[in-house]
Amino acid sequence: MNVLLGTLDLINCVTIVISHVQHALVKTQLTNKCIPTCLGNTYHDVLTNECKYCNNECLACNGPNSNNCLVCPQNKLLTMQGNCANECPSDQYPVISENKCYRCHSSCLTCFGASNQNCLTCSQYFYLFECVSDCPEGFSISKNHLSCEPDFDIVLDSCSYQCQTCWLVPRFCKQCAANRAPNAPNCDCEPGYFDDGVNPACVQCDNKCSTCKGLPTNCIKCKGDRQYPSCTCPDYYFDDGQSVNCIRCQDNCQNCDKDGCTICLADRINLPDCICKDGYYDAYSYFCQQCSKRCATCEGTSNLCNTCSSIRVEPPICKCPLGYFENSDIECQSCDPTCIDCNQYGCLSCFGNRIGPIFGECKCDTLGISRYNIGSVFCTDCQVGVPYFALNEEFTGFTFDFGGAVIYIPYEAASLCEAFFQPETLIKLGTNPRCDLEFNVYFGENPNIKVGDILKLNNQFLLNGCQIKFIQIIPMPLSIPITIDKTTHKPNLQFKDLKNPNICEVVKIEFDSLAFNGKQDFNIISWNLILPPPPVPDIEAILLTHTQNKTPYLEFPPKAFQSGITYKFSVTVESFALLQNTIDFQFQAIQRSSVNLVSVSTSNQFNRFNNIIIPNRLTYINCVEKNPPPQIVFYEVYFPNLRMIVVKGNLTENLTDGYQYDIPVTFEPYFLNFNNPFLLIYNTVLSRADYTVNSSNRFEFYIVPSSPIIAIAGGNRMIGFSDPLYLNATITDHDLNEQEAKAMVYECSWTCVDIVNGTSCQNKDGRPLEFNTSCLQYMKPKTFNPYTVSNFEVSIIKQDSKFSTTVSIQFIEIDLPSLIVYGSTQDQLYNYYDELIFTVQYPGVNPDLLMYAGAVIYDQYVVDTFEFFYLQFKYREQDHFTDLGLDKNNSVKLRISVYDPRFILPSINSQVLNLNIPPQNCSLSYQFPETYVEFLDELNISLTGCRDDNTPLLYGVQLFPNQSTYQEELITAKFHNFVLLIDFQYSNHFKLILPYYYEAQPLLVFNIKDKKQGIVNLTLSVNVREFKSIDESTFKEYYSKLKSFDEQLIGYVHITERLKQLRSFTQYKETLYNELLSIDVNQTLLANQTEPLYRSISNLLIQNVSLMSINESLLLGQINYRAQKAFSILSRYFSLQKQSQLTSEQNLDKNEYIRQYYSFADILSCGINYKVIKNVTSDYLLYLLNQIQGHLQSVSVVNEPLYKMIKNSVNLDFGFVTKKQVELIVGLNSSFGQPIGDSQEINNIYKTATNYYKFSITRFKDNPFYPTPQFPKNSTGYQVVDPKLQETGSSKNSKLGEDVSFSFPKVRTLQSNTSLECISQLQNGTWAVDICKTVKKELEVICKCDELSPTTVMESIDQIIDKGSQIFSSNTLDAFATFPFYKTIIFYFYIGITGLYLTIVYWGMRVDTQIFSQINIQQEQGVNQPEVKNTVESKLIKRQDSKYTKTGQLRDSSIEYQHNLPLFKRNMFGTGLSYGAIILNKLKPINFSKQQSNIKQATLETKPEEKSNKDLNKIDSLFSQSQVLQSTRIIKQGLFNKQEELVKQDEPLKQEEEQSKDQKLQRQLTIQDIGLKSMLYKQLITNSKAFIEFLKFFHQILQIFYKDDPIKPRSLRASIVYVSFLGGMALIYVFQQPNNVSFTIAISVLTAPANKIYQIVLEKTLSNKSKTVRMIGVIIMIGGAAFISYIMLAGLVLMNQIEQSNQMSLIFIGAFAVDNLIYSPLSLLFTYFIHMDIIRIPFLQTILQKILDEKTKEFLFGLADNIRQS
Secondary structure (H helix, E strand, O other): OOOOOOOOOOOOOOOEEEOOEEEOOEEEOOOOOEEOOOOOOEEEEOOOOEEEEOOOOOOEEOOOOOOOEEEOOOOOEEOOOOOEEOOOOOOEEEEHHHOEEEEOOOOEEEEOOOOOOOEEEEOOEEEOOEEEOOOOOOEEEOOOOOEEEEOOOOEOOOOOOOEEEEEOOOOOEEEEOOOOOOOOOOOOOOOOEEOOOOOOOOEEOOOOEEEEOOOOOOEEEEOOOOEOOOOEOOOOEEOOOOOOOOEEOOOOEEEEEOOEEEEEOOOOEOOOOOEOOOOEEOOOOOOOEEOOOOEEEEOOOOOOEEEEOOOOEOOOOOEOOOOEEEOOOOOEEEOOOOEEEEEOOEEEEEOOOOEEEEOOEEEOOOOOEEOHHHOOOOEEOOOEEOOEEEEOOOOOEEEEEOOOOEEEOOOOOOOHHHHHEOHHHHHHOOEOOEEOOOOEEEOOEOOOOOOOOEEOEOOOEEEOOOOOOOOEEOOEEEEOOOOOOOOOOOOEEEEOOOOOOEOOOOEEEEEEEEEOOOOOOOEEEEEEEEEOOOOOHHHHHHHHHHHHHOOOEEEEOOOOOOOOOEEEEEEEEEOOOOOEEEEEEEEEOEOOOEEEEEEOOOOOEEEOOOOEEEOEEEEEEOOOOOOOOOEEEEEEEEEOOOOEEEEEEEEOOOOOOOEEEEOOEEEOOOOOOOOOOEEEEEEEEEEEOOOEEEEEEEEEEEEEOOOOEEEEOOOOEEEEOOOOEEEEEEEEOOOOOHHHHHHOOOOOEEEEEEOOOOEEOEOOOOOEOOOOOOOEEEEOOOOOOOOEEEEEEEEEEEOOEEEEEEEEEEEEOOOOOOOEEEOOOOOOEEOOOOOEEEEEEOOOOOHHHOEEEEEEEEOOEEEEEEEEOOOEEEEOHHHOOOOOOOOOOOEEEEEEEEEOOOOOOOEEEEEEEEEOOOOEOOEEEEOOOOOOEOOOOOEEEEEEOOEOOOOOOEEEEEEEOOHHHHHHHHHHOOOOOOEEEEEEEOOOEEEEOOOOOOOOOOEEEEEEEOOOOOEEEEEEEOOOEOOOOOOHHHHHHHHHOOOOHHHHHHHHHHHHHHHOOOOOOHHHHHHHHHHHHHHOOOOOOOHHHHHHHHHHHHHHHHHOHHHHHOOHHHHHHHHHHHHHHHHHHHHHHHHHHHOOOOOHHHHHHHHHHHHHHHHHHHHHHHHHHHHHHOOOOOHHHHHHHHHHHHHHHHOOOOOOOOEEEEOOOEEEEEEEEOHHHHHHHHOOOOOOOOOOOOOHHHHHHHHOOOOOEEEEEEEEOOOOOOOOOOOOOOOOOOOEEEEEEEEOOOOOOOOOOOOEEEEEEOOOOOOOOEEEEEEEEOOOOOEEOOOOEEEEOOOEEEEEEOOOOOEEEEEEEOOHHHHHHHHOOHHHHHHHHHOOHHHOHHHHHHHHHHHHHHHHHHHHHHHHHHHHHHHHHHHHHHHHOHHHHHHHHHHHHHOOOOOOOOOOOOOOOOOOOHHHOOOOOOOOOOOOOOHHHHOOOOOOOOOHHHHHHHHHHHHHHOOHHHHHHHHHHHHHHHHHHOOOHHHOOOOHHHHHHHHHHHHHHOOOOOHHHHHHHHHHHHHHHHHHHHHHHHHHHHOOOOHHHHHHHHHHHHOOOHHHHHOOOOOOOHHHHHHHHHHHHHHHHHHHHHHOOOEOHHHHHHHHHHHHHHHHHHHHHHHHHHOOOOHHHHHHHHHHHHHHHHHHHHHHHHHHHHHOOHHHHHHHHHHHHHHHHHHHHHHHHHHHHHHHHHHHHHOOOHHHHHHHHHHOOHHHHHHHHHHHHHHHHO
């Protein structure tokens, strides 16, 4: 084989074939060389013939992808698919030693080995680690259909350590031991734990391991980003022992641990902080960077200074201070002293009152005097004075000047110094300083001034030449003028002459006189010993002590010095002028005996009433001689005040060194008076052979007055401000003996101070109190205001001294009512969330007049305050304070205050609540998957670290939609917007599967509860991603994993919450809805199961309200049952709560029942929405909704937050409120003022109790009143507000003093001629517009109502003309072709009534035509024979007693027998009675056929004259008795016609008989009266018949058939009824207006003229003689009816709502029928009786005569006359 490889650095390789053997050389990417085979983590790419790197997941591979791995990293497993994974797939098992996965046996789903007996889960049935198709004998299929369970328990006594209990074999676990995963029979360890092969409990891995084996530190997989195999953190990272990932070191560390850096990076210093040294900063680079020259230290950048260099100021900029500027070397250079600020060119701003800068200089003003020479930058000018204070030559004072001549402006002051200097300077000058007008100042006694002290002058000086005194004088220091030689003015002093001090006595060296001291002591700098050398230690020590104490003297003990030796000392002092000097002195001590008598009394003041004993001591000193020669000591005590020797004696014995002899001086009590001072002189003489020593000492003492004992009876106290005050001062003085005390009379001086205001006391009227000098004072009741505190001081004068005492008296309300509070017990332990009902008892006062407040006090501090509004309120500690310290007590004090305006202070009561501290220090342990997808992924969370003594702990989980909802629930204390994921359990580990909540992050709330029901919450926001491919199988698969019934109910909630967001899945939702409805059929659910069930139902309904149509009655029945059951339990809990007996566990249970109501309200809201859509009434739903409100209100108290239910279609706010709360809620001003005074009336007001109210505001987004018949049908889509405010026990709304406003949003854009008007429901159920005021805004309408009732808005047309244009528009005409008239009720009714109308018109026209033709014939006959008519009329008129007159034209029917009837009398109006006005053509008269013949025969047989005279008399008699107009059909024209016939019959008679025509006529009338009289008496109608005639005359329908009226024919009357009916329907359809008074008036005003014109036209045309004119009238009549028919039908088309129009049609038709059949007859009956009564009153007759038309007057008054006669 010959192979040519070429050189090692061959770049381009080729394939060389030699000796028939081919070798491929592969090119590497890294070294660009050719090698025989690919090595390491590379593979051979055949296409490019190169070695390419494997995927990052692989150590070795055969391809580029992640599934081409051959070898995996040690912490990964190689799967059968060629992937490197953390775990083997479900059908494979791991071999850890090989880091590989192997496939399970084909019968296993999951396994732990290759055998068929190593199965863990199966596709069929699991049996002893095998998968079988059928269970063997003795075993049966488990409930979950996954495994074989024995028919009987074979529980072994001894199990494998993994098991708590086991079956069959020790390793086949039934229950897992300890903390193992609950996956029996496997019982594996959870991730992060390992099996040590011995212990039941899995051992936790080290924090660095995700999984481990054998040992905690033997990691199989590293946690986080740690590096395998040691699982250590990479460089620049460290392991904190807790976090999942390694924590990056700080940038200043090269290496680090949890405590900080272990090696500093580069030039950093100070482990473990590793900071840059001063002048350098950390720029996060390798080396520290140098700061700018401006900075001493810096941070971030070189110019960002922390501290400044040199004199620079204001970091981080570090600029030069004022008075300096930055030169070119970046250094600060000083400005000229007159400059505030400057630059290199000069001043930029000037100090003081200098002007400029001018060319960079600051100068004084023209009149100014520069004071730069005295060190001031100010100038003296007219406004500013700059004084110079210079010490005088003697240092006894100083002078001052202003640089120029000044004048002192005098003003009132005690001295010139006081006028010159301000108080703070004046104090420094000592007592009584002296000043003169030459501005010389001399120190007073004991000054405390020093050179350099700042002195301040008053502005009382004027510069010469100026007009005003200085406005400002600059404070300046005291200085030593340059004219004084400081060397000659050093401090100087002289010492007292010691005269050879005795070494056996105390030696004291003192100053005698001081020079240049400014009347002050020198400041001692040091004491020093000069002679003798070397230094004596004892003396040096004494000198050091005196130097440190700066004492102005030296004091040495006896024997400090030696006899005969010269001692020299020096002292260095400093004067007030800050000048120093050193002065020395010397002495020589001697040795000899001495004796000294002195007082050793500790006090020089004594009281007169005591036995005065002044102790004195004689001391003999001889420190050298042990055996002195004989000697004698003489002593005496002389009392010069009384010129007497009080003590005298001598001593000869015991005179040795240190001998002491006590010699007391005594005075009896009251021996001495107050003639102070008293003096004792002590004289001694020591006599011996070699020398004599004399000594003399003095003792001055005083008899001081003792303080008299002054007492005010009662002392400090509180009294009622309405009680009288007695102040009685008693005085006891021990300085007086008994006789002196009796003779003593004191004058008491009283003062009073108001402590609060710090002023003198005043009475209630504001006047100061007045006292006399008596020691007993009286003040009447109510002198002081209540709750004032006054100090009363009484004083007396004794020995020119004032002695006093004070008492403090507080004036209070002693009748302040006591406050009693019930609601808690001190021995009970409460939890934060417990709701307590506190009841306050306050006697006999209207609760609305009181003000209520509470304060929460913990550890003596007020931690929260709150307000309430009634004598009862709910309280939860959680709403106010929960931060109880474990190191403090757990008691919280609740202080309740009730303020009564009649009193000043509130009544207070405190309640102590002992709280259970819930578990503490709990934390969450979890690890989120990178992508947490809904319903697919599990979230593993553990709760750890909880501390609590009340174990065991329980753990639960709730899910809130978001953080804001959770916070709102905490505030309102109405927890309902959450899903209970897991109820309380003992395990602290949770596996959670969550749904997707829109775009928001849902909030997990973990509850930890201790044994005493204390609960703490931990929250965690989770980011749940939406599963885009979610389908029905996703929900079913999720549901199949839920085991228990409770888990399934919660699963329903998750599924429905998700379905609520999805529009599809309609069939699945319906199926699920039916499934949910069937769960509670047997009504066996528990409280915690009821809420999730009905919440799931509501979730489905919210998305699709049409589901309500499925078994609605079942659902509503279940809700009613559940609500009643919940209410019974809540009522019992409420009763216990009011008695303070409700436990924490019951409190939690109560919340579960309340949560149910929120789900019920959701369902009912959806039901109302559904009903409104279907246009069906919602009465039962509204009943249930009101029942829910009532239930929750019944278990509420006044001050509890209102319930708020914001639902799909309904928003509810309800609860109990007081009057004050009502005013706050609806925005009214308080109408309940605070009465003030003490009268009985005011007290009665306070004692009048008011009640609280049931309050609710229900806002319907979907109007439930719309489907009701009473609601107008032109206003869809608008909200309705139903407010209620009812006193307890009442069902009526309370009246309000002011308008309440409700807002309604506009739901659509209205047409230009349409607006929104407020509409409210009346008590009778109808709706009216004029109740509320309408305020129109851009986006809403506000209704202001003074009464509470259901209120909404409706669309109202602003212009009727615009509506008319719509009716006659082309669009409306086009809509006629498509509108389904056949579906409307009114259309068929319209066809029927139109046909009836046309029939009546046709019949009426025929009848009227026949009548009019006969009338015309008769009129023509009257015209053709005028003489007959005139003769008869003239005859009638001639009779003076006649009551008849001519009637005029015939107006009514021409029935054949009319001419046979007699003439009527005048009516009471004095006019002829018209036939047409009083006779109804359908009344059946007596049969006149026979009567006519009889009358005619009688006429022929009797002479006309006799007949006429006789008949006329009878007619007069007859009509004077009765005028029953309805009983006959008589008219005056008929009489004339009959008379004409008689005249024609008598024509053949002789001409001479013509003169007796009158007599003939009278005879004819008499003949007629024979039948008439009989007929009238028999036909007198009763009242009932008269009413029937009245009804026929006035009823709008009956008069069409029964009334003959030539002016208003039947066709006209029928048209009026027809048009009015169609017109009413047209108005309803066109305008769709409810009971709107203003609209009705507007329509009436517009339509009344048109109706009148229409009626007049028809009257004139239809009653005309001309047939043509009558035909025109018919056309107008038919056309008008057709016109109004079109408007009615067009309104129906415009309405375009079939069901609504049908409802309105039925309502209108029914109303029309009721009106004509019932209401109209009844109203006419009422009118009938009124007319029959009032028509007899004369003045009413006059009124009616003017307002009624002619025919109505004739009918009414004629009818009245007939009734009266009958």
